[in-house]
Amino acid sequence: xxxxxxxxxxxxxxxxxxxxxxxxxxxxxxxxxxxxxxxxxxxxxxxxxxxxxxxxxxxxxxxxxxxxxxxxxxxxxxxxxxxxxxxxxxxxxxxxxxxxxxxxxxxxxxxxxxxxxxxxxxxxxxxxxxxxxxxxxxxxxxxxxxxxxxxxxxxxxxxxxxxxxxxxxxxxxxxxxxxxxxxxxxxxxxxxxxxxxxxxxxxxxxxxxxxxxxxxxxxxxxxxxxxxxxxxxxxxxxxxxxxxxxxxxxxxxxxxxxxxxxxxxxxxxxxxxxxxxxxxxxxxxxxxxxxxxxxxxxxxxxxxxxxxxxxxxxxxxxxxxxxxxxxxxxxxxxxxxxxxxxxxxxxxxxxxxxxxxxxxxxxxxxxxxxxxxxxxxxxxxxxxxxxxxxxxxxxxxxxxxxxxxxxxxxxxxxxxxxxxxxxxxxxxxxxxxxxxxxxxxxxxxxxxxxxxxxxxxxxxxxxxxxxxxxxxxxxxxxxxxxxxxxxxxxxxxxxxxxxxxxxxxxxxxxxxxxxxxxxxxxxxxxxxxxxxxxxxxxxxxxxxxxxxxxxxxxxxxxxxxxxxxxxxxxxxxxxxxxxxxxxxx
Numbered sequence: 001x002x003x004x005x006x007x008x009x010x011x012x013x014x015x016x017x018x019x020x021x022x023x024x025x026x027x028x029x030x031x032x033x034x035x036x037x038x039x040x041x042x043x044x045x046x047x048x049x050x051x052x053x054x055x056x057x058x059x060x061x062x063x064x065x066x067x068x069x070x071x072x073x074x075x076x077x078x079x080x081x082x083x084x085x086x087x088x089x090x091x092x093x094x095x096x097x098x099x100x101x102x103x104x105x106x107x108x109x110x111x112x113x114x115x116x117x118x119x120x121x122x123x124x125x126x127x128x129x130x131x132x133x134x135x136x137x138x139x140x141x142x143x144x145x146x147x148x149x150x151x152x153x154x155x156x157x158x159x160x161x162x163x164x165x166x167x168x169x170x171x172x173x174x175x176x177x178x179x180x181x182x183x184x185x186x187x188x189x190x191x192x193x194x195x196x197x198x199x200x201x202x203x204x205x206x207x208x209x210x211x212x213x214x215x216x217x218x219x220x221x222x223x224x225x226x227x228x229x230x231x232x233x234x235x236x237x238x239x240x241x242x243x244x245x246x247x248x249x250x251x252x253x254x255x256x257x258x259x260x261x262x263x264x265x266x267x268x269x270x271x272x273x274x275x276x277x278x279x280x281x282x283x284x285x286x287x288x289x290x291x292x293x294x295x296x297x298x299x300x301x302x303x304x305x306x307x308x309x310x311x312x313x314x315x316x317x318x319x320x321x322x323x324x325x326x327x328x329x330x331x332x333x334x335x336x337x338x339x340x341x342x343x344x345x346x347x348x349x350x351x352x353x354x355x356x357x358x359x360x361x362x363x364x365x366x367x368x369x370x371x372x373x374x375x376x377x378x379x380x381x382x383x384x385x386x387x388x389x390x391x392x393x394x395x396x397x398x399x400x401x402x403x404x405x406x407x408x409x410x411x412x413x414x415x416x417x418x419x420x421x422x423x424x425x426x427x428x429x430x431x432x433x434x435x436x437x438x439x440x441x442x443x444x445x446x447x448x449x450x451x452x453x454x455x456x457x458x459x460x461x462x463x464x465x466x467x468x469x470x471x472x473x474x475x476x477x478x479x480x481x482x483x484x485x486x487x488x489x490x491x492x493x494x495x496x497x498x499x500x501x502x503x504x505x506x507x508x509x510x511x512x513x514x515x516x517x518x519x520x521x522x523x524x525x526x527x528x529x530x531x532x533x534x535x536x537x538x539x540x541x542x543x544x545x546x547x548x549x550x551x552x553x554x555x556x557x558x559x560x561x562x563x564x565x566x567x568x569x570x571x572x573x574x575x576x577x578x579x580x581x582x583x584x585x
Contacts, residue, residue, distance in 0.1 A: 001030050002212045002518035007108040016114030020129045034065030034108050037494035039080035040536045046111055053084035054197035056115040063109040065496040066517040068099040069211050072227045073501035075099055075289040085174040085190040086431035088544040089537055091452050092191050095289035096184035101161035105207030121202035134201035142349040143179055156206030164202035165192040166351025168399050172196050173410040175356035183297055183319040187353045219516040229504050231293050239296035244322035245275030255563045256439040259330045260385050261362035262556050265438045269335035302341045318345045326436030327358025333385030346392050350399045359433035363413045367422045377405035424555035429453045440464030440562045441572050444553055446482055449579045451537040456499055458486040468564055475575035483582045487530035548585040
């Protein structure tokens with residue numbers, strides 16, 4: 001690490017005492033690089049065992065990495081905290097401008113503890129830290145309005161990042177998200193609720209620090225090499241042209257797209273919400289995260305007429321990605337593009353994780369259909385597949401915690417099904433709601449044992465698709481591959497790189513990039529780091545109550561055939577044993 005690099009600076013903020021200090025942690029960043037590696041260590045240091053996720057002692061850690069601000073697609077910030085949704089490791093990644101803003105402010109990480117006595121927000125402009133009053137912003141109907149007010153009152157346009165919560169976070173919905181800029185999110189595992197518990201409406205970051213490199217010519221040559229590979233890559237072109245919604249059509253054709261709470265794995269109507277059809281009929285603009293030449297963020301323009309006003313229209317700009325399209329679309333039986341966009345807009349404004357929200361509403365719809373709940377629980381809302389106005393109303397009740405039913409639904413499908421039944425079709429893995437891939441055992445095992453219970457932990461869905469039409473590999477071989485992939489992704493998320501760019505950054509390229517930044521790490525050392533970070537995360541999960549021996553897969557995944565046919569229960573049970581052995585659990 002270069003001596004003048006501010007990456008090693010950690011900003012510690014205590015909201016309760018309204019104090020802050022900066023500590024130089026070269027040991028931390030030299031060993032862990034940054035991002036997930038540094039954040040996992042900071043979480044272990046700053047989160048006392050058994051901490052209530054909603055207590056002031058639960059830290060919020062934001063961390064960037066050595067490649068951020070310097071290399072293409074090194075554009076993510078890692079957030080780490082104790083999750084109120086699962087009770088153990090909370091980790092979420094967001095793009096946008098946050099990572100570069102954090103580095104330019106002069107820090108590699110921020111650790112936020114304590115809680116505001118009254119609603120406030122934190123503004124960090126270089127070495128100036130401000131504790132702002134946010135009472136006028138608390139309770140606003142839309143987090144976009146709050147963001148606009150902050151933009152008008154804080155310096156740094158074009159440089160800053162604004163992370164803020166909506167009413168879901170304020171009301172402690174355990175899968176509330178944090179929106180950064182306007183269209184990127186720390187989506188999963190409830191960071192928004194942790195903000196809310198601290199009465200922290202937003203965090204603003206800006207700065208104008210320089211980022212040093214050790215070898216300027218080597219850096220320029222490597223930057224050009226990676227940039228050219230990114231803009232010429234067929235995979236990157238796919239993300240530019242259609243974005244992640246490109247996945248809808250092939251998954252639907254394959255029979256791996258969850259429909260109506262996974263009662264089916266495909267539907268001919270899904271073509272209407274495919275990436276191709278959305279781009280043809282609704283694409284308004286594309287956006288890119290800072291330092292990314294791809295522009296995978298697709299924004300739809302939804303034009304709606306005003307009531308009683310002829311020829312007057314409201315145009316809303318709404319981001320749509322694959323996972324929200326699955327969770328608020330096919331999972332709910334919503335196959336009308338405008339209906340899908342209205343639901344995406346509804347969860348965006350209040351700051352809900354669209355994935356958990358969609359799965360929760362899908363479980364509730366099936367529970368209503370099977371008469372486990374009635375209009376008494378739903379406050380008069382008749383939940384039925386594809387009924388967009390009913391879902392819009394249910395989202396309002398959920399965020400407001402209108403009664404016991406909606407309060408439990410705001411804690412996820414495990415909490416709601418524990419009270420009302422329907423556990424066999426409550427689609428959660430380790431307490432976190434299902435991602436949008438029903439491709440086979442690799443996907444579901446990856447959700448169950450991934451550190452974040454996410455499809456992005458280990459790409460189990462990709463392993464399933466590679467094995468289609470072949471004799472299934474021995475369970476031990478499948479598990480070994482999933483664990484190896486997750487270990488390598490710890491390196492990428494310590495750098496911090498967008499996982500879409502993983503093919504552009506093999507170990508040798510990563511080593512060369514790090515050398516430009518003053519780090520000396522070969523491929524073997526990088527792989528060892530990945531193993532260490534994953535085990536650090538798992539140590540925290542187990543310490544905080546995650547019991548891998550008590551975890552099981554939802555019954556529904558065995559009932560609905562995947563692309564390779566029905567998932568074999570015996571195969572999965574052997575793989576679960578292999579997973580526990582592989583991770584030393």
